[in-house]
Amino acid sequence: MSMTKVNLIANGPMIVLGAITITHEDGTEEVKETRASFCRCGKSENMPYCNGNHNK
Numbered sequence: 473m474s475m476t477k478v479n480l481i482a483n484g485p486m487i488v489l490g491a492i493t494i495t496h497e498d499g500t501e502e503v504k505e506t507r508a509s510f511c512r513c514g515k516s517e518n519m520p521y522c523n524g525n526h527n528k
């Protein structure tokens with residue numbers, strides 16, 4: 473079993489490397505097989521994912 477890794481980018485997203493299942497606020501589930509980048513700044517227009525707006 474491979475470990476899931478989390479990279480925290482300064483003033484940017486949390487990048488999760490590895491297979492994960494995301495449970496959204498409405499209860500729907502989404503599987504990401506290799507990576508997901510989560511917004512930590514609150515500026516994304518594609519929550520919960522980072523869309524690069526943290527650089528603006």
Ligand code: FES
Pocket residue numbers: 483484485486510511512513514515516521522523524525526527
């Ligand atoms: S961390 Fe990238 S848009 Fe928020």
